[in-house]
Amino acid sequence: MAPEKVVLPPFQALVDAHWRDVARLARALAGPVDGDDVAQRAWEKAFAAYPGLTSAKNLRSWLLTITARCATDLHRARKPQRPLDEAPPVAVEGPDAANWPDPDLWQAVNELPERQRFAITLKYVGDLDHHGVAAALDTTPAASRRLVSDALAVLRSKLGVNA
Known part of the structure; x- marks a missing residue:
């Protein structure tokens, strides 16, 4: 028996329904300066992954998860990549x-x-x-x-x- 085909709404409908939520969360996690970049990156990742989704349940939560991970990536990229015992203390700025x-x-x-x-x-x-x-x-x-x-x-x- 073949698996049931998932019917997803057009991606634009997803954007129209949830862009405010993604933008608000991105600004809250990354600040007013980097929030727009985090939101943009989240939409890029969502667009790339959208055709491969296996479920159309709770797409808002899926988008906000991607947004949170993009904000995490931003914060991690700001941190020094050297071992802690070699690195001088560095203040990582948030919002x-x-x-x-x-x-x-x-x-x-x-x-x-x-x-x-x-x-x-x-x-x-x-x-x-x-x-x-x-x-x-x-x-x-x-x-x-x-x-x-x-x-x-x-x-x-x-x-x-x-x-």
């Missing part, structure tokens, strides 16, 4: 919090460890559930919950917010 609404919150988000920062941004800016966050970060939903929970605890502590 400039002063350019965002509620700069204190975004400054605190920028100071989170990378995986916590990505998890909380995917959850609350990308509006992904823990399965979507887990897929984007290549981890489990339980680990996703823990990353988000830990990030929220750090943010509440830094901002003096009682839970």
